[in-house]
Amino acid sequence: MNKVEKLHYAQIQETLFKKTLPNGLTVFLLPKANVTKSYGIFMTNYGSMHRTFVPIGKNELVTVPDGIAHFLEHKLFEKEDRDVFSDFMKYGASPNAYTSFTKTAYLFSATDNVKENVELLLDFVQDPYFSEASVEKEKGIIAQEIKMYDDEPNWRSYMGTVKNMYVNLPINIDIAGTVDSIQQITKEDLYMCYNTFYHPANMALFVAGNFDAAEMLELIEQNQAEKTFPEAKPPEVKFPYEPEKVNAQKETIKLPVSLPKLSLGIKEKKQQLKGEVLLRQDLIQQMILDHLFSKSGAYYKELYEKELIDDSFDYSTTVETLFNFTLISSDTEDPERLENELKEMLEKTKSLTIDEATFSIMKKRKMGEYLRSLNSLERIANEYLHYHFAEIDYFHAISILDTLTVDELNEHLAEWISEDRLTTFVITI
Numbered sequence: 001m002n003k004v005e006k007l008h009y010a011q012i013q014e015t016l017f018k019k020t021l022p023n024g025l026t027v028f029l030l031p032k033a034n035v036t037k038s039y040g041i042f043m044t045n046y047g048s049m050h051r052t053f054v055p056i057g058k059n060e061l062v063t064v065p066d067g068i069a070h071f072l073e074h075k076l077f078e079k080e081d082r083d084v085f086s087d088f089m090k091y092g093a094s095p096n097a098y099t100s101f102t103k104t105a106y107l108f109s110a111t112d113n114v115k116e117n118v119e120l121l122l123d124f125v126q127d128p129y130f131s132e133a134s135v136e137k138e139k140g141i142i143a144q145e146i147k148m149y150d151d152e153p154n155w156r157s158y159m160g161t162v163k164n165m166y167v168n169l170p171i172n173i174d175i176a177g178t179v180d181s182i183q184q185i186t187k188e189d190l191y192m193c194y195n196t197f198y199h200p201a202n203m204a205l206f207v208a209g210n211f212d213a214a215e216m217l218e219l220i221e222q223n224q225a226e227k228t229f230p231e232a233k234p235p236e237v238k239f240p241y242e243p244e245k246v247n248a249q250k251e252t253i254k255l256p257v258s259l260p261k262l263s264l265g266i267k268e269k270k271q272q273l274k275g276e277v278l279l280r281q282d283l284i285q286q287m288i289l290d291h292l293f294s295k296s297g298a299y300y301k302e303l304y305e306k307e308l309i310d311d312s313f314d315y316s317t318t319v320e321t322l323f324n325f326t327l328i329s330s331d332t333e334d335p336e337r338l339e340n341e342l343k344e345m346l347e348k349t350k351s352l353t354i355d356e357a358t359f360s361i362m363k364k365r366k367m368g369e370y371l372r373s374l375n376s377l378e379r380i381a382n383e384y385l386h387y388h389f390a391e392i393d394y395f396h397a398i399s400i401l402d403t404l405t406v407d408e409l410n411e412h413l414a415e416w417i418s419e420d421r422l423t424t425f426v427i428t429i
């Protein structure tokens with residue numbers, strides 16, 4: 001039987017308890033005596049892009065309707081005789097859930113009854129109930145949600161840019177699917193996806209807050225020991241080949257917005273990363289974006305002084321095991337001019353060289369941001385599990401950051417921008 005690992009991280013003064021249970025579930029406990037709030041998150045390594053796979057107990061690939069992971073997330077909260085939200089409210093907890101391209105997570109935050117809420121979290125996720133009537137009812141609810149997002153400019157801009165970047169990889173499909181695709185979902189489809197991807201061996205639990213680690217672990221072990229699961233088998237998922245070039249270099253749509261919106265996407269050169277390589281890539285991309293486009297960055301100041309951007313200006317990088325992209329966006333009165341200016345600025349980075357002194361400042365800034373993130377239980381738990389499924393210990397990030405070199409960053413800059421990996425998505429009035 002696996003023993004409890006007590007992991008102490010001297011640099012960040014955190015102690016984490018880790019154990020993989022006999023059924024394959026990995027449990028992380030982060031007791032913090034000086035906090036009043038507790039937070040629990042139960043995550044499966046399954047998201048909207050897992051659409052073609054071999055179901056558990058079968059031998060052949062199937063492709064399920066788009067949006068089924070998100071649909072499944074909704075349905076798990078509804079039981080035959082009750083609503084799970086009411087159960088959490090009895091214990092003073094606030095529950096929630098989300099589905100991404102790669103993960104589905106169920107979570108709660110509470111100030112009391114931590115053990116009861118953890119047990120409730122495990123029980124409701126591990127006790128699916130789907131009926132034909134409730135599935136049909138849910139289709140109407142999710143169809144309304146999809147239509148609502150179709151009218152939401154920020155979401156349309158985000159998904160439009162992602163669709164422009166990716167040719168075949170199913171992150172180019174909206175997480176919720178389409179009104180047509182969800183009509184095809186059946187009760188049997190939901191159970192098939194659930195049984196394939198919600199096995200404890202494909203999941204992880206992270207609990208942070210004010211509790212006794214030994215008592216909490218005993219409760220979780222007992223809870224899991226009372227349930228039976230089939231033998232663990234890693235899900236077999238098939239993903240299509242994805243070319244390096246973008247799918248489309250530009251698209252423009254019209255929506256009733258107060259100002260036009262421009263989003264520029266960079267399909268990063270290095271895709272399909274994992275482990276420390278993924279984390280290093282993630283940190284470098286974040287550092288470059290902060291250096292160029294934060295409010296103290298030279299490019300931001302230039303764009304702002306030219307009145308091409310406003311306070312809606314935003315940038316982000318997303319590095320996953322199968323995809324890797326960067327987005328830069330803003331509301332703007334002149335999307336064409338902003339597009340040209342951004343592309344010119346990015347082109348200049350090919351000849352940009354960061355010196356050691358500047359790199360040292362960039363690293364210190366990133367370290368400060370990372371350390372500040374550790375003040376949030378929600379951020380710790382979500383980030384830890386996100387990186388866990390990519391074979392990374394999030395609490396080692398600061399030591400990895402310490403080993404980054406200016407040469408690594410400059411090598412990335414030199415090959416960062418290529419015209420065939422750039423796309424823009426514009427929303428006009």
